Amino acid sequence: MKISVVGSGYVGLITSAGFAEKNHNVICVDIDSRKVDLINARKPPIYEKGLQDILDHVIPKYLQASMDLATAVLETDVTFICVGTPSDNDGSVNLKYVKEVAAEIGRVLAKKDSYHVVVTKSTIIPGSTEDHVIPVLERESGKKAGKDFGVVMNPEFLREGVAVEDFLNPDRIVIGSLNNMDGDMVEKIYRNFKAPILRVDLKTAEMIKYTSNSLLATKVSFINEIGNICKELGVDIYDVANGVGLDHRISPSFLNAGPGFGGSCFPKDVKAMVHKAKEVGIEPILLEAVLKVNENQPKRVLELLKENYDLADAKVTVLGLAFKAGTDDMRESPAIPLVEGLVAAGAKVTAYDPQAMEHAKSELPKISYAKTVRDALSGSELAIIMTEWEEFKKLDFSQMAKKRVFDTRKILNTDLMAEDVEYMGLCW
Ligand SMILES: NC(=O)c1ccc[n+]([C@@H]2O[C@H](COP(=O)([O-])OP(=O)(O)OC[C@H]3O[C@@H](n4cnc5c(N)ncnc54)[C@H](O)[C@@H]3O)[C@@H](O)[C@H]2O)c1
Numbered sequence: 001m002k003i004s005v006v007g008s009g010y011v012g013l014i015t016s017a018g019f020a021e022k023n024h025n026v027i028c029v030d031i032d033s034r035k036v037d038l039i040n041a042r043k044p045p046i047y048e049k050g051l052q053d054i055l056d057h058v059i060p061k062y063l064q065a066s067m068d069l070a071t072a073v074l075e076t077d078v079t080f081i082c083v084g085t086p087s088d089n090d091g092s093v094n095l096k097y098v099k100e101v102a103a104e105i106g107r108v109l110a111k112k113d114s115y116h117v118v119v120t121k122s123t124i125i126p127g128s129t130e131d132h133v134i135p136v137l138e139r140e141s142g143k144k145a146g147k148d149f150g151v152v153m154n155p156e157f158l159r160e161g162v163a164v165e166d167f168l169n170p171d172r173i174v175i176g177s178l179n180n181m182d183g184d185m186v187e188k189i190y191r192n193f194k195a196p197i198l199r200v201d202l203k204t205a206e207m208i209k210y211t212s213n214s215l216l217a218t219k220v221s222f223i224n225e226i227g228n229i230c231k232e233l234g235v236d237i238y239d240v241a242n243g244v245g246l247d248h249r250i251s252p253s254f255l256n257a258g259p260g261f262g263g264s265c266f267p268k269d270v271k272a273m274v275h276k277a278k279e280v281g282i283e284p285i286l287l288e289a290v291l292k293v294n295e296n297q298p299k300r301v302l303e304l305l306k307e308n309y310d311l312a313d314a315k316v317t318v319l320g321l322a323f324k325a326g327t328d329d330m331r332e333s334p335a336i337p338l339v340e341g342l343v344a345a346g347a348k349v350t351a352y353d354p355q356a357m358e359h360a361k362s363e364l365p366k367i368s369y370a371k372t373v374r375d376a377l378s379g380s381e382l383a384i385i386m387t388e389w390e391e392f393k394k395l396d397f398s399q400m401a402k403k404r405v406f407d408t409r410k411i412l413n414t415d416l417m418a419e420d421v422e423y424m425g426l427c428w
Contacts, residue, residue, distance in 0.1 A: 001189050004028075004072035004079045006101050008035050008065060010046055010163065010264070010329070011121060011156050012082030017054045018167040020062035022192050027072040028065050039065035047328040047355045050164035069101075073108040078117045078185060080154070081105075081133075084264075085122045091271035093125045095132050102133050106140025109149050117150035117185050123213075123269060125276050126206040129153050129176075150182030153202045155209035160263060161326025170195045176205025210276075213269040214287060219254040220261045221293035227257030227427025228300060237427040238410050257427035259334035259386055259408045260297035262323030267294070267332045298334040301384070301408055301426055302341040308424065309382055312346035315401065317380040319373065320387025321364070322356035330359040335386040339364050342384075352376035354389055374399055385409055397421050 001024050005016045008030040016028035030036050035045045042059050044051045073079050083097040134145045145151045153176035158166035173190050177183030227237035237257040245252030277284035323333035342349050349367040357369050370376035381402040388409045397403045408426040
């Protein structure tokens, strides 16, 4: 099938590369000329495992990047909208980019004779396709949704860090459609994917995505709160989580206590669900608590550090800045408030992250960045592990002036560590 994908960020580029890998002809569109040029030069603008190999394989035969949305829509049968849906100040989801793109697509559809299906993959709050996307498409095209063009909601569940693997091998594919024919067309695109396909209406598809992210975020805040209690009781939360996660009704996933969830999805999606709940007259007691626990977790790291060490003028190393391993994404990373707190407490901070330092420099301009983990640790008095990168797991910390380590993720193999390393955990 001929597919266009509008927005070539984390989701758009992985979607484009994934469909191209399955031998569809894909044009991915972005307004950022730098991204478009990088993609066409087979240079991934983001770091994701396996993405380079796919781009090498599919460009230019199956995938091309472009800034020309009109041509992309005219030359394809289906368009996926994959632009960002950030939070507004009140927590509600901002649909500005989705609506702008829908308007542009609508203007092209006005001139297009053949049937075209518009699929929203961006995460949008339940009701958005019917209340916003369809009215904009109809207004700009002068045509009728479900009759002259198709509308589908196909939420994306990939995780950054393992995005390629997740996209190509999803647990399920959710297709919400206005009518069966539109849903069938999108189902055909996924015919070579080995995953159950769930066919629902538009609003249900939107709600499945928010429910999924809200539940995962709840698991994280739950285990972090239990972890904070464990720390005070002298119990290791990781042993507790192991004992709990072996129960098949619970599963071990998302039971790793740590500095809290970040990234571009969980914080904004839970906030949007809270906002929507209030709008429809429901007090979202649990979801508000999930956000509160999460906001407090980096503060808890700082509190424990202040209780145990004198941070003023101390040479402190922060290992890991990305919100999780496997990505260069700094959005809502718990490392940001932690580093800001360390700087405010007078610490001299040097940071190192294998992938996220370029993005971090604009977020955290007041600190030093080291080229290697060894340089970062050299002469340091305290190392704080914030992201669970593989390369941090076997460090011996011999370069440090004072060998003191605070591990927020419990990734260190303490059996391999020299005896003179003093270490402490967040929830253990
Ligand atoms: N990142 C994730 O892990 C993830 C997972 C599942 C779902 N989602 C959802 O997918 C959506 C996209 O997220 P993302 O992380 O890929 O965002 P992103 O910010 O990485 O990418 C968005 C892209 O859209 C481009 N863009 C903006 N306006 C445009 C326009 N008018 N025309 C063409 N391109 C335009 C931007 O330049 C950018 O490259 C969001 O709704 C998000 O909630 C994200």
